[in-house]
Amino acid sequence: MPLLDLLPAERVHVGVSAGDKQHLIHRLAGMLAVDDGERPAILDSLLARERLGGTGLGRGVAIPHGRTPQIDTARAAFVRLAEPIDFGAGDGRPVDLVAALAVPAHFTDGHLQLLAELAQIFSDERLTDGLRAAPDAATMRAKLAEWARAARQSG
Numbered sequence: 001m002p003l004l005d006l007l008p009a010e011r012v013h014v015g016v017s018a019g020d021k022q023h024l025i026h027r028l029a030g031m032l033a034v035d036d037g038e039r040p041a042i043l044d045s046l047l048a049r050e051r052l053g054g055t056g057l058g059r060g061v062a063i064p065h066g067r068t069p070q071i072d073t074a075r076a077a078f079v080r081l082a083e084p085i086d087f088g089a090g091d092g093r094p095v096d097l098v099a100a101l102a103v104p105a106h107f108t109d110g111h112l113q114l115l116a117e118l119a120q121i122f123s124d125e126r127l128t129d130g131l132r133a134a135p136d137a138a139t140m141r142a143k144l145a146e147w148a149r150a151a152r153q154s155g
Helices: 021-032 039-052 108-123 125-133 137-154
Strands: 012-016 056-058 065-068 075-085 095-104
Touching (some): 095 108, 125 137
Parallel strands (some): 012 075
């Protein structure tokens, strides 16, 4: 399932204030949860994954993600932070673009495909520059959709 199918407009935000990595992960868990009952399981899965190794990719981007049996469908959220934060990326650069994933525990192959798609998105410097320059969340989502269309046509 392509990323955009999991990323409704209400889960794309610009100018998010987080303060630090922990606070951001708590906010992302809230964005990914359909209801308050899911939030603790999603939060636990994101935090557990971070304990295994940071999800900061470098170049100012991060992909916090987790799997949990408490949800039935995969979800994504995408934020651009108001102020970059330390995410423990290998290059030491603080993060300002964050794509978060919460997927069902059984969604192993799909999870890996989504991570691969996100790695491609974040490796496209022109796209990440465009995401950073986008004036609002709608424009940011439109840029992701444009990239996805071009990737389908070329691949």
